[in-house]
Amino acid sequence: SQELEQSPQSLIVQEGKNLTINCTSSKTLYGLYWYKQKYGEGLIFLMMLQKGGEEKSHEKITAKLDEKKQQSSLHITASQPSHAGIYLCGADNRGNTPLVFGKGTRLSVIA
Amino acid sequence: EAGVAQSPRYKIIEKRQSVAFWCNPISGHATLYWYQQILGQGPKLLIQFQNNGVVDDSQLPKDRFSAERLKGVDSTLKIQPAKLEDSAVYLCASSSGGGAGGHGTQYFGPGTRLLVL
Numbered sequence: 001s002q003e004l005e006q007s008p009q010s011l012i013v014q015e016g017k018n019l020t021i022n023c024t025s026s027k028t029l030y031g032l033y034w035y036k037q038k039y040g041e042g043l044i045f046l047m048m049l050q051k052g053g054e055e056k057s058h059e060k061i062t063a064k065l066d067e068k069k070q071q072s073s074l075h076i077t078a079s080q081p082s083h084a085g086i087y088l089c090g091a092d093n094r095g096n097t098p099l100v101f102g103k104g105t106r107l108s109v110i111a
Numbered sequence: 112e113a114g115v116a117q118s119p120r121y122k123i124i125e126k127r128q129s130v131a132f133w134c135n136p137i138s139g140h141a142t143l144y145w146y147q148q149i150l151g152q153g154p155k156l157l158i159q160f161q162n163n164g165v166v167d168d169s170q171l172p173k174d175r176f177s178a179e180r181l182k183g184v185d186s187t188l189k190i191q192p193a194k195l196e197d198s199a200v201y202l203c204a205s206s207s208g209g210g211a212g213g214h215g216t217q218y219f220g221p222g223t224r225l226l227v228l
Contacts, residue, residue, distance in 0.1 A: 033216070042117075042219035042220050042221045043202065043204075045219075090153075099217065101153030101154050101155075102153050103152055104153055
């Protein structure tokens with residue numbers, strides 16, 4: 001079965017700093033989803049990547065899927081307190097199987 | 112457009128009691144999912160419906176968990192009897208199906224936080 005490993009598990013950054021979160025899959029990815037979750041709330045969809053080398057951006061968040069489609073990175077530029085939360089990657093490896101999620105990366109942004 | 116609705120938001124029960132959660136997906140979404148998220152873990156799929164039929168329930172503990180989606184819209188997830196290890200957040204998600212990835216993007220509700228004492 002497919003497994004996703006996220007790194008780091010947790011991250012504390014100073015406001016204004018850049019950061020990167022990684023998601024590595026044990027199998028080739030058909031689709032890779034990034035979600036954000038705040039404590040006590042559901043998952044908020046950020047981006048979906050499907051093609052090797054694909055890169056998408058939304059506001060100050062950029063996600064990329066590597067050419068071999070086994071790793072994705074999420075980069076936040078000039079972090080703000082509003083970026084704090086848990087970032088989860090979810091994988092779809094055959095298009096007809098349920099999403100498998102990583103354990104998440106907990107991000108804290110301090111002033 | 113209204114998002115995925117879930118209720119209740121919080122529930123505290125004693126072990127061996129029963130509990131039910133309700134989910135109303137985004138209008139027009141044919142696919143509905145129930146996930147269990149234990150503290151510190153990513154969500155784990157319990158059951159997936161396509162309209163009112165079950166697509167995947169391989170990870171649903173069927174001796175105590177049951178779910179239905181009558182009329183292909185709302186869904187309920189029931190636990191009977193509950194165990195201590197069922198303490199988790201239960202997330203409902205829906206998607207229009209098809210498109211990239213086969214499912215289409217899944218949109219999640221706020222979840223129901225269950226504590227079993």
